[in-house]
Amino acid sequence: MSQSVAPMLAGGRSPLAPASFPDVAPVPGVELTGAAIGLKKGSGAKDLMLVSLAPGTVIAGTLTRSRCPSAPVDWCRRQLPGGRARAIVVNSANANAFTGNAGDRVVDNTVDAAAALFGCPRTEIFVASTGVIGEPVAPRHIGDSLAGLVGRLRPDAWADAAAAIMTTDTFPKAASRQLEIAGRTVTISGIAKGSGMIAPDMATMLAFVFTDAAITAPALQTMAARATDRTFNCITVDSDTSTSDTILLAATGAAGNTPIADHRAKPAAPFAKALEALMTDLAQQVVRDGEGAQKFVTIEVTGAASSRAARRIGLAVANSPLVKTAIAGEDANWGRIVMAVGKAGERADRDRLSIAMGGVTITRDGQLEPAYDETPVAAHLRGREIHIAIDVGVGRGRATVWTCDLTHGYISINADYRS
Amino acid sequence: MSQSVAPMLAGGRSPLAPASFPDVAPVPGVELTGAAIGLKKGSGAKDLMLVSLAPGTVIAGTLTRSRCPSAPVDWCRRQLPGGRARAIVVNSANANAFTGNAGDRVVDNTVDAAAALFGCPRTEIFVASTGVIGEPVAPRHIGDSLAGLVGRLRPDAWADAAAAIMTTDTFPKAASRQLEIAGRTVTISGIAKGSGMIAPDMATMLAFVFTDAAITAPALQTMAARATDRTFNCITVDSDTSTSDTILLAATGAAGNTPIADHRAKPAAPFAKALEALMTDLAQQVVRDGEGAQKFVTIEVTGAASSRAARRIGLAVANSPLVKTAIAGEDANWGRIVMAVGKAGERADRDRLSIAMGGVTITRDGQLEPAYDETPVAAHLRGREIHIAIDVGVGRGRATVWTCDLTHGYISINADYRS
Secondary structure: OHHHHHHHOOOOOOOOOOOOOOOOOOOOOEEHHHHOOOOOOOOOOOEEEEEEEEOEEEEEEEOOOOOOOHHHHHHHHHHHHEEOEEEEEEEEEEEEOOOOOOOOHHHHHHHHHHHHOOOOOOHHHHEEEEEEOOOOOOOOHHHHHHHHHHHHOEEHHHHHHHHHHOOOOOOOEEEEEEEEEEEEEOOOOOOEEEOOOOOOHHEOOOEEEEEOOOOHHHHHHHHHHHHHHHHHEEEEOOOOOOOOOEEEEEEHHHHOOOOEOOOOOOOOHHHHHEEEEEHHHHHHHHHHHHOOOOOOEEEEEEEEEEEEHHHHHHHHHHOOOOHHHHHHOOOOOHHHHHHHHOOOOOOOOOOHOOEEEEOEEEEEEEEEOOOOOOOHHHHOOOEEEEEEEEEEEOOOEEEEEEEEEOOOHHHHHOOOOOO | OOOHHHHHOOOOOOOOOOOOOOOOOOOOOEEEEEEEEEEEEOOOOOOOEEEEEEEOOOEEEOOOOOOOHHHHHHHHHHHHHHHHOOOEEEEEEEEOOHHHHHHHHHHHHHHHHHHHHHHOOOOHHEEEEHHHHHOOOOOOOOHOOOOOHHHHOEEEOOHHHHOOOOOOOOOOEEEEEEEEEOEEEEEEEEEEEEEOOHHHHHHHOEEEEOOOEOOHHHHHHHHHHHHHOHHHHEEEEOOOOOOOOOOEEEOOOOOOOEEEOOOOOOOOHHHHHHHHHHHHHHHHHHHHOEEEOEEEEEEEEEEEEEEEHHHHHHHHHHHOOHHHHOOOOOOOHHHHHHHHHHHHOOOOHHHHEEEEEEEEEEEEEEEEEOOOHHHHHHHHHHEEEEEEEEEOOOHHHEEEEEEEOOHHHHHHHHHHHOO
């Protein structure tokens, strides 16, 4: 067995995990809890999260593009246009995906129970599920468990909530930011789970972000979609897309700022910036918990035809098994980067392509630097934080994507998971 | 170290290799040879192939879609519209990719030398290179070596030629078919290399197919493109696309059949069928030599909106690291197939999706079969030849794709290659 798999099989934290759970500021209007209801069989681990949101809270979100989405994703897609939320219910250990009509009944029952508890329309209850695909869920188990959780809702239970949504994650993920909008302090706090861009047994990537900013649902949706594009849509562990990916943003309005009604309005800019910073933080934590990950890789693409093209090129590099295994092998194999840029299908000028690793230019204008010395690049690749810069020489589009290496640990985790 | 990597690291043949090199019928009008000119440094192994083609031979081909193609690919793309060929020169060990103007000069020099030897226009010389990216080639070395090879051209040197184009391949690949066209025997014989859909250090997938059929260049190009779509474009090892992928088909006309001038003409049908069978054989051999491969996987997709959609769905399954690692782990993890179908971006009806492995239906109409017993599926997965059937329930489009599993062997080969 290779060395690299040992820490994962031992059940330890990812070597790329942050030193400790961060300080997370409470968000006025938001209370949450995490509890164990027996879905993570025999472990006693937390597996159900309940979040209550103050009346009037608006919600925005982005959902998986999978053509085989889970029942909870179908539900959220129908409710998001309403833009209002009073509660979010999330279970782990079972994805409630590919469960047919029975899966829809589980959602209905959960929503009924939560709507009764919070005295709100069913359309204001949002749900997500993450875990094994295709396994039936006891129809009333989640709904019946909710009443017992209401008395335990607290404004500071971020660690419990983050733990309750974990599956193969090796550490709970959270982040928090504060900013001023016209003299009012506004908080944005969020949690996420994911280990593998997707591990579909233990599907998938979820993130829940909360703010007390006063903001309209359309403005929040626009800012959420933009931030998602530059954060969660810029990470990859294994290129797979889950049945359950769900990102929800809830804004309670309790900060009392003049409501942001347009994402182009002046106070929207600092909010959008803080939101993107927080979501970058959460997204990077997901990559740092990538299955088998030993190295965190930042890929900066410049000189592309557009920012969209830059992201596609970056993701082609980040998803290439040959690039990812070279990084795992601490091999300064820049030829594989050329290959991956070439396959991205975006415009790139082979004769102007420049590649640097760890700040050392390797190729410039389509050829190996005459004085290229591999020594400092090899030293950089022995570290945990790898930086690759690629200029494709055709325009001004740029993007940054994040990924991890592809190791024996990934194979062990995914080949040996059920057996 | 895992068991699965041992056979590869020991330098042995892939466990999925055919028992022996096949009988390959000579093709009237085609002579070939393979020789060692020192590109595979220190090994004495063959690294240069020369093929001579009778005057009047027509040629067709398909080339990589990479935006960073090699110098030989650029050359072939410019000459293919001419449709005539007298010789093909292929070296292994160096891809002549990302070599700037120096790379173009190597091609020019090789073409000059071959055109002088065969007394033909430069436009009738085709070239391909496979091996390390970004390393300069001595400008005249290949061209200067050709004169010594001409005297060694023979009609039956298929094994030598197939060996000369190998890089990380563990066995030489060839196939041969014969058919009758209006009372004339027509032969199609070909060779290929590839181990990994691409291993860009040792780039890449090459195939050279020869026939004595009389056929016009446009008809040959049409049939070549169709057969490629259903064969080499239906295989994947690791989803990477090389700088150098090249498939060339040469038809000498020596069989003396009434020339096929239209791919829709009656005699074209049996030829197209034999061509597809031969190219399927070669393509499957490439997969059977996939880096680290322990299992050969056939994925049949039916019920798609079109055959193109079916192929995309099949390739999404075949390229999913999570599906490939599950197969390596002999794990009947059908939830990962649902995930991969969902991410393909093609229309699929989740509530009509059916999945079978080894002929055993697992899901039907979007739900687990009530009487599903994993025992026979688990037994099937312990074998070398894995069969997955997927019906997506929306139309009549179908496609078959072929891949291999993703093992510790792949990681070892690609993480440890240069170090």
